[in-house]
Amino acid sequence: MYTLKPSFSKTLFLKSPLLRSSFKPQFFPYTTQISSPCSSTPLSFSITCKLKTSEDGKSSKSLAKKIVLSEGAPAVSEDGAGNGEAQPKPASKGGGGGGGFGGLVKRFPRKVLSRLSNLPLAIGEMFTVAALMALGTAIDQGEAPDYYFQKFPEDNPVLGFFTWRWVLTLGFDHMFSSPIFLGMLALLATSLMACTYTTQIPLVKVARRWNFLHSAEAIRKQEFSESLPKASVRDLGVVLMGAGYEVFLKGPSLYAFKGLAGRFAPIGVHLAMLLIMVGGTLSATGSFRGSVTVPQGLNFVMGDVLSPSGFLSTPTKAFDTEVHVNRFYMDYYDSGEVLQFHTDLSLFDLNGKEVMRKTISVNDPLRFDGITIYQTDWSFSALQIRKDDEGPFNLAMAPLKLNGDKKLFGTFLPVGDSDSPNVKGISMLARDLQSIVLYDKEGKFAGVRRPNSNLPIDIDGTRIVIEDAIGSSGLDLKTDPGVPIVYAGFGALMLTTCISYLSHTQIWALQDGTTVVIGGKTNRAKLEFPDEMNQLLDRVPELVESSLSKQSDAISG
């Protein structure tokens, strides 16, 4: 008789597609649940081995101890005594998951849970999310409604029906923060949680339980099966141990597995994704962000620049810090292109004491007390010139519009009467802080000067000396409490995805007279498995007549 589990979890198992293939009724007749303390009956043979790889470390260690104990434990499964402990656990877990009060209330969340953890639903959700994202890249985001009136006009709809009404009501113009998209993501997250809870965690319990198969037919029904005449199951055990399997031998039957981590890793993947989602939510609701362009020599207070992103954002003491841009400078390639831009920053606290000083550049930010300052951009603030030995004058440089990433700045020095409507003057253009190009009143090219050279230039009778080019630094500030969580999630995701590539292989064997019947299955490396098994089985020694009868007596007795 066996009713190892209450019907609740049984239905769950059958529902979950992950386990569909591995659950046949005859799987359960002999489940050794280890809970009773060891008794002193020694058994003839008990093989355990430590795997060389470390991923199995945790589970194998605990299992190994339990194995030694259980070899002595009498009647572990027959009377269900040892299983008594197993039973309440899944039941209570299921019951507990159902809520605290009332039968109906208990059942409702369970139903919701089981619906949510349905795999095709999850697949459908993933498809929808992917389609929405694709749509979000096809439709230009964040434009004014006018843009959509033009692009998706009502009298000539795209694809026959897609007008601007669709776009604006469904929120497709801000797809990635629209209710539909976020709702879909939330649904996916709940599915993920439900699936992890209902199918993956019980999977851990089941996979950790090692089962012996006691009939030759059951073994032959496995994906891969072989019989070795004139062999001993103990020799097989030794060969398997040498190949890195963890082997358990009880009487004439043997169970070995390898790569158990490959079974658990998908759970880790799902948990890591949940962690990332939590961290992402925290970032979205609890962080501060700000952007500022500061000319060289000026300063700002952090708190003035940072703005909250959500309702969980709370400012810290560090917000009172004053940031001073000591110097902004750029490095150039020999060809004249920009190589890198740097800003020398000093941080002062409320008392005016300098608490930090660092030169930052792109990909090298400043971190102070949870706030990070990134170098993201640069600009041209002003040109310092002397005109006819008067000055110095600071002419503000304005950015001129260009295509792509190239920048162009310009300024204008009026010559003559600056109140007349048609004022003429000297124009100065610059692409970077290196060299300034000057044009005369007619717009004709006059010359190029470098700010450090102090060489004068005569244009239309005016003598100009370019003294300095003052740049301004584009800084982005950010504080984000969710980052450590998200990083932890990323690391876990990478690791668990790696591990889930491993294949979980299980092998059963039974000594049937002088023949050993072997069956095995694996969950990933299916094609290579028969070859690998054949190689292993070739190494099992064939027993010669005289020792055969002794062997079979010893084992079956």
Next chain:
Amino acid sequence: MIATFFCITGLLVTRWIYLGHFPLSDLYESLIFLSWSFSIIHIVPYLKKHKNHLSALTAPSAIFTQGFATSGLLTEIHQSEILVPALQSQWLMMHVSMMVLGYAALLCGSLLSVALLVITFRQDIKNYYKAQFIQQLDHWSYRVISLGFLFLTIGILSGTVWANEAWGSYWNWDPKKTWAFITWTIFAIYLHTRTNKNLQVENSAIVASMGFLIIFICYFGVNLLGIGLHSYGSFTFSSNL
């Protein structure tokens, strides 16, 4: 193919030394890297077992990609470009190389799935060989796609962390990034459909074939738009025909 592998390796190393930075900063270099990855994927099973279905895919892919890169279509960008400040980081090596390796593996796997679908729907092949061939294709495509998925995950995550270090925000719905996420999602769907025995073979092959198109869009299509943070990869077709 081994000779091809060494040639491409030599090309990449030479370019690295000459440029002073890792040769992965624009589309031309990433295409060379892609064909290099194809040749690696070709060689690994080749060293284990000589006859292999995968080689029928990887060898032509490598040659085709290399040919496309060197062809007249993209002459403007053959010259080695200098790195803009945003690209001067150690992360460049890890992120882009992982992404390209992932793309190569996923492309192989999804091509195998396309082949699987083609074979399923052909009437003129006998039953037994057909079934066996389909099973082998299915298995190989599963393994290669799993590997590619792993690389893609690492690539996306390293790119995200890099973005956080450089600009302070690890996700910003940039088209290329979004499409990489879409690719990841599609292949996650593929892996999940495989867990269900009923849907297993054909449906997963359909999903993987969609994945092929999506990778194409992600890698090339987005670059044609020329906008967003990944605009280093953009190019225009110029012909000197």
